[in-house]
Amino acid sequence: MAQLTPAQKDAYWRKTSRLMWTILFLWFVFSFGVQLFAVQLNEIKFLGFPLGFYMAAQGSLIAFVVLCFWNASAQNKIDEEFGVSED
Amino acid sequence: MAQQAAKTGFVANLGKIYGTYTGSFIGFVLVLAVLEQMGVPNRIIGYAFVFLTIGVYAYIGWLSRTMELSEYYVAGRVVPAFYNGMATGADWMSAASFISMAGGLFIAGYNALGYVLGWTGGYVLVAVLLAPYLRKFGQFTVPDFLGVRYEGNTARVCGVIVLFSASFTYIVAQTFGIGIITSRFLGIPFEIAIFAGLIGILVCSMLGGMRAVTWTQVAQYIILIIAYLTPLVWLSTKFYGNPIPELAYGQVLDQISVLEKKLGILRAHAAPYVDATGKFSWTEFNNFWALVLSLMVGTASLPHILMRYFTTPNVRQARQSVGWSIFFIFLLYFTAPAYAAFAKLEVYQSVIGQQISSLPAWVQSWSQVGGLLTITDVNGNGIIDLTKYAVAGPVLDLGDIKIHQDIIVLSMPEVAGLPYVISGLVAAGGLAAALSTADGLLLAIANALSHDIYYKMLDPHASTRRRLIVARSLLVIVALIAAAVAGTRPSGIIQMVAWAFSLAAGGLFAPLVLGIWWKRTTSVGAIVGMMAGFAVTLFYLIATQYFAMPLWFGIRNISSALFGLPVAFIVTWVVSLMTAPPSKEMQEFVDSIRVPKGEVAWAGKAHE
Numbered sequence: 143m144a145q146l147t148p149a150q151k152d153a154y155w156r157k158t159s160r161l162m163w164t165i166l167f168l169w170f171v172f173s174f175g176v177q178l179f180a181v182q183l184n185e186i187k188f189l190g191f192p193l194g195f196y197m198a199a200q201g202s203l204i205a206f207v208v209l210c211f212w213n214a215s216a217q218n219k220i221d222e223e224f225g226v227s228e229d
Numbered sequence: 230m231a232q233q234a235a236k237t238g239f240v241a242n243l244g245k246i247y248g249t250y251t252g253s254f255i256g257f258v259l260v261l262a263v264l265e266q267m268g269v270p271n272r273i274i275g276y277a278f279v280f281l282t283i284g285v286y287a288y289i290g291w292l293s294r295t296m297e298l299s300e301y302y303v304a305g306r307v308v309p310a311f312y313n314g315m316a317t318g319a320d321w322m323s324a325a326s327f328i329s330m331a332g333g334l335f336i337a338g339y340n341a342l343g344y345v346l347g348w349t350g351g352y353v354l355v356a357v358l359l360a361p362y363l364r365k366f367g368q369f370t371v372p373d374f375l376g377v378r379y380e381g382n383t384a385r386v387c388g389v390i391v392l393f394s395a396s397f398t399y400i401v402a403q404t405f406g407i408g409i410i411t412s413r414f415l416g417i418p419f420e421i422a423i424f425a426g427l428i429g430i431l432v433c434s435m436l437g438g439m440r441a442v443t444w445t446q447v448a449q450y451i452i453l454i455i456a457y458l459t460p461l462v463w464l465s466t467k468f469y470g471n472p473i474p475e476l477a478y479g480q481v482l483d484q485i486s487v488l489e490k491k492l493g494i495l496r497a498h499a500a501p502y503v504d505a506t507g508k509f510s511w512t513e514f515n516n517f518w519a520l521v522l523s524l525m526v527g528t529a530s531l532p533h534i535l536m537r538y539f540t541t542p543n544v545r546q547a548r549q550s551v552g553w554s555i556f557f558i559f560l561l562y563f564t565a566p567a568y569a570a571f572a573k574l575e576v577y578q579s580v581i582g583q584q585i586s587s588l589p590a591w592v593q594s595w596s597q598v599g600g601l602l603t604i605t606d607v608n609g610n611g612i613i614d615l616t617k618y619a620v621a622g623p624v625l626d627l628g629d630i631k632i633h634q635d636i637i638v639l640s641m642p643e644v645a646g647l648p649y650v651i652s653g654l655v656a657a658g659g660l661a662a663a664l665s666t667a668d669g670l671l672l673a674i675a676n677a678l679s680h681d682i683y684y685k686m687l688d689p690h691a692s693t694r695r696r697l698i699v700a701r702s703l704l705v706i707v708a709l710i711a712a713a714v715a716g717t718r719p720s721g722i723i724q725m726v727a728w729a730f731s732l733a734a735g736g737l738f739a740p741l742v743l744g745i746w747w748k749r750t751t752s753v754g755a756i757v758g759m760m761a762g763f764a765v766t767l768f769y770l771i772a773t774q775y776f777a778m779p780l781w782f783g784i785r786n787i788s789s790a791l792f793g794l795p796v797a798f799i800v801t802w803v804v805s806l807m808t809a810p811p812s813k814e815m816q817e818f819v820d821s822i823r824v825p826k827g828e829v830a831w832a833g834k835a836h837e
Contacts, residue, residue, distance in 0.1 A: 146824070155823060162357050162746075169353040173346060173521060180339070180501035181509065190479025195499040198342035199566040200475065203349050207556050210356045214548035217361070221545075226826040228543045 146224065154224045161220065165213050172202040172209075240307050247312075250285075251451050257281065262650045271649045275414040278653040279660065282452060283429045286445045286664065293437030293444055298693055301438030301700065302369040302676060303539045308443055310546040314553020316446035317537045319453060319665035321348075321558055323399075324406030325726055327453060327662035329623070330562075332634025334569035336625045338498040340513055343520040345562050349555060350521070351528025356551035359529060360538040362745045364547035365822045367829060369539065370673075371532040371737070372681040375759075377831075378744040379752040380815070382686050387759050389677045391736030392532045394767070396670045397711070399531075399729040403667040404430075404715035410663060414656045420716055426664070427712045434668045435701055438676075442668045443540060449661035450557060456658025457561050457638075461568060464645035475563055478570040485570065488577040494618050498573060505620070512783040519788035526790060527730025530737040533666075533673035544825035572637045575644055580630065581615045588613070591643035601633040602640075671711070675704040727787040728770055735766030735793025739801050747805075748819050754805030762797025766790055 146154065176183070180194030188196050221227035239246070261274055295301055308316065326348070333341045366374055372392060376385030407426030412419045433445040465474035469481075485498050495507030502517060504510035528534065537554075541547045579589050585606060595602040607629055608614065616628030623634045638659075642651035679700035684691055691699070719725075740759045743750040769789040772778035784791055811819075814830070821830040 151820065151824075158823070159746075165353065165357050169350065169357075173350045173525065174518060177346070177501075177517070177521075184499060184501065189476065191482060192499045194501055195339055195342070195482065196479075198339065198346055198501075200563050202346055203559050203563050206350050206353050207552065207559050209353050210552040210555050211549070213353075213356050214545075214552050217548060218545060221825055224824075226824040228545060228825050 146226065150224060154220065154226065157220050157223075158217065161213065161216050165209055168205070168209055172197075172205040176202060240309065243309065243312055247447060247451065250448060251455075254452060254455070258650060258654055261653065262648060265648055265650050271653075272416065274650055274653045275416075275656065278657040279411065279414055282657045282661065283432070283664075285448060286429065287432035289445045289448055290433045290435070290437055290441040293441035295437050295440055296694070296697060298369075298696065300440045301697060302680065303536075304438075304440040304443045306367075306540055306542055308540040308542075310541060310549035311553050312447050313443070313537060313541050313546075313550040314557050315450040316443050317534065317550070317554035318557035318561075319446040319450035319661065320533060320537055320669035321554070321666070322453065322561055322662050323403055323666040323726070324410065324659060324663035325402070326561065326565075327457065327659050328406070328410075328635050328638050331565040331568035331572070332623070332637040334566050335572050335632075335637045336620055336623075336634055338496070338569075339501045340503070340517060342566065343517045344524065345565060347521045347524025348528065349558060349562050351525035352551055352555035352558070354525060354529035355534070355538070356548060356555075358742050358746065359535060360547045360551050361544045361825070362822050363535060363741075364538050364541060365544050365825060365829065367539070369680050370676050371535050371741070372677055373685075374744070375740060375755075376681065376685065378815075378818070379740070379755045381752065384740070384752060384756050384759075385681050385685065387756055387763075388737065388740075389681050391733065391759065391763050392677050393674060394763075395531060395729040395733040395736070396533060396674050398725040398732075400667055400670040400674065400707075400711045401714045401719065402726045403663050403670065404711045405718070406663040407660065407667065408715060410656060410659045414653070414660075419718075423712050423716050427708055429660075429664055430667045430671060431705065431708055433664065434672055435704055438700065439536075439540060439672060442672055443537075445668070446665045449665040453658040453661040453665075454557070454560055456654045456661070457564060459654060460641040460645050460647060460651055461564060461571065463647055463651075464571060464641065465567075467645065474567040474571070478567040481567075481570045481574050485573055485577065488574070492577065492581060492615050494615070496618055498570070505618075515783060516785055516788065519784050519791040522794075523731050523734055523788040523790040524727070526734040526738050526794060530733035530741065531730070532677070532733075532737070533669040535741075536673060536676075537669075568637055568641065572641070572644070576627075576630075576632070581613055581627070583613055585611050585613060589644070591640050594643065595636060595640055601636040603631040605629060605631075667711075671704060671708055675700060675707050678703045678707070724787060728789070731766050731770065731786075731788065731790035731793065732763065734790035735797060736760075736763030738762075738794065739797035743798070743801055743805075745819065745822065748816050749805055749810055750801060751805045751808040751811055753808045754801045754803075757804045758797045758799075758801025761800040762793040764793075765796045766793030769793070 176197045183194035184192035186193040218227060261277060265274055299305055330344060333344060363374060372385045372388035375388040376382065404423060408419050408423035411426050412422035434442050461474045462472055465477045466472045469477040471477035482499055489497055496503055496505060497507060502509055502514040504513055538547045538550060541550050580592055596604050613629045617626065619626040625632045639655060642655060683699050684696055736759055739762055740755040766789045769792055770786050773780060773786040817830045821827060
């Protein structure tokens with residue numbers, strides 16, 4: 143262990159876990175939640191696409207890319223806050 | 230020291246090296262284009278593409294040869310996030326992604342978007358739950374983690390069993406794909422083409438292991454993405470004045486839906502969860518969800534992907550690297566539905582209802598090749614009539630014309646009116662996709678056998694030299710067996726690829742995730758859970774496929790992990806709570822892999 147007290151360790155892992163659940167929640171929304179309403183969303187036009195189709199073909203994919211990069215930078219901030227990022 | 234300096238020099242100059250490489254490749258395509266105009270036959274151009282690209286991969290493989298274990302198993306852990314992302318992209322995207330996926334979307338419309346979602350979203354799980362922690366753990370293979378976290382060879386062997394079952398079915402399919410592409414473009418028999426492809430796989434991996442595979446995969450990614458995007462960008466610019474096909478196909482979808490009404494096609498392209506009659510179907514809806522989940526969790530469990538994140542210099546770069554991976558994969562996956570839409574419009578507009586004598590050139594040339602496009606004038610009126618919209622596996626039957634899914638990508642250069650050289654480019658791209666995935670899988674299997682079984686269990690005192698000899702011999706043996714099995718043309722091979730995802734998801738996801746995120750997971754719990762999840766998945770696959778067992782809730786066996794996954798989690802949880810908690814040392818070990826900084830606190834006996 144890097145020199146963290148047990149209390150710091152718990153705080154670090156709490157923050158990391160919170161980030162994990164936030165991202166998994168958004169992942170779930172874009173993987174499944176949006177697609178639940180594909181039939182209704184298809185009534186709406188977006189950039190010339192039926193929106194339900196657009197989300198499954200592009201929108202959710204863009205969200206996944208953003209989520210991965212966001213996770214990397216948010217976790218780095220947590221690491222730096224606790225001084226456990228690599229030298 | 231000299232080698233150290235050379236290595237850092239190489240990594241520091243990656244941008245320059247791969248930039249030059251990309252420029253040279255484009256130059257090579259242009260030279261061939263000029264040669265084609267001067268009358269060089271297509272056959273020679275096909276040969277030039279196949280041999281030159283394989284030659285380049287072999288050259289990179291030769292330059293990357295190594296006698297060091299960490300170079301062989303994890304590329305010396307010097308691969309920057311960006312390049313590891315490219316390598317993962319090539320590792321990930323197989324012949325099926327490159328050639329067949331757009332065709333699947335062509336046939337099934339919205340329902341097939343489950344593949345697009347499923348084969349991308351899993352990287353979010355990799356990024357958040359696994360990659361950084363496995364990188365911190367810092368060993369050579371995925372079973373390594375199971376063996377240390379769950380204290381012993383039982384867990385290690387279980388991991389190897391799951392890894393082998395998932396990866397071997399997958400590599401057989403890849404070798405098969407390589408055989409098809411090579412035989413088509415070299416005009417040689419399939420059985421010979423498979424062994425020619427085998428040499429292509431081995432030259433990339435044998436001398437340099439992970440190091441060689443990494444740097445060839447980067448080279449292969451560059452070729453495959455250029456090959457995938459070029460025909461479609463051209464077509465989109467030419468016909469729609471928009472060089473971004475992914476934006477241009479919105480209006481194409483509109484035109485398709487107008488034509489569908491005119492032609493009386495019930496199953497609309499953009500309509501979600503519809504059955505053959507075009508009506509909303511709960512079965513399709515449930516299967517869409519099950520497939521998305523199985524593919525995503527499978528992504529996060531396939532060892533040939535996870536082991537790519539062992540090669541970055543540190544934990545921070547492992548995380549970023551997942552971002553780059555999904556970005557590079559996204560470039561191809563969000564283009565595939567555009568391929569499908571353009572092809573569908575072309576078929577509805579310029580093929581259906583036309584005189585057979587005046588069909589577009591691409592239809593005429595592909596109907597002569599045989600297999601992928603069949604025209605039969607059923608009622609003999611000399612016109613292509615659309616009398617039905619029936620799906621039979623990979624083939625769409627419209628009545629007078631039958632279209633195989635693989636033709637969508639392969640024929641696009643001709644549909645767009647491009648010269649043959651672009652068809653050669655597409656073949657090189659397909660070959661790059663198949664070779665890179667086969668290499669990654671081959672290495673995952675052979676490393677598990679040589680490192681986890683041979684070194685860790687059979688001969689822990691083996692010298693470095695001996696370990697590398699064993700590793701290479703196993704690589705060749707596994708490759709030969711895969712080629713021999715693929716040579717028998719096993720049926721249902723494409724479906725077997727999707728099985729690999731379910732098998733990996735059912736067996737490996739729970740022990741990996743719980744091992745990191747739930748300290749209370751005990752060795753017994755994880756082993757029993759892993760085997761239970763794997764067994765349920767395997768049982769559902771085999772019983773429904775070969776013994777006509779009725780489907781549970783109408784879920785197709787391609788998504789078997791839907792049943793195995795919860796079983797794995799619940800069994801692991803229950804059995805863990807019934808057994809004594811893991812030792813204090815084990816808890817410290819888990820703590821130590823959760824933070825990027827500091828040493829890994831090895832539990833139990835000293836680990837080299």
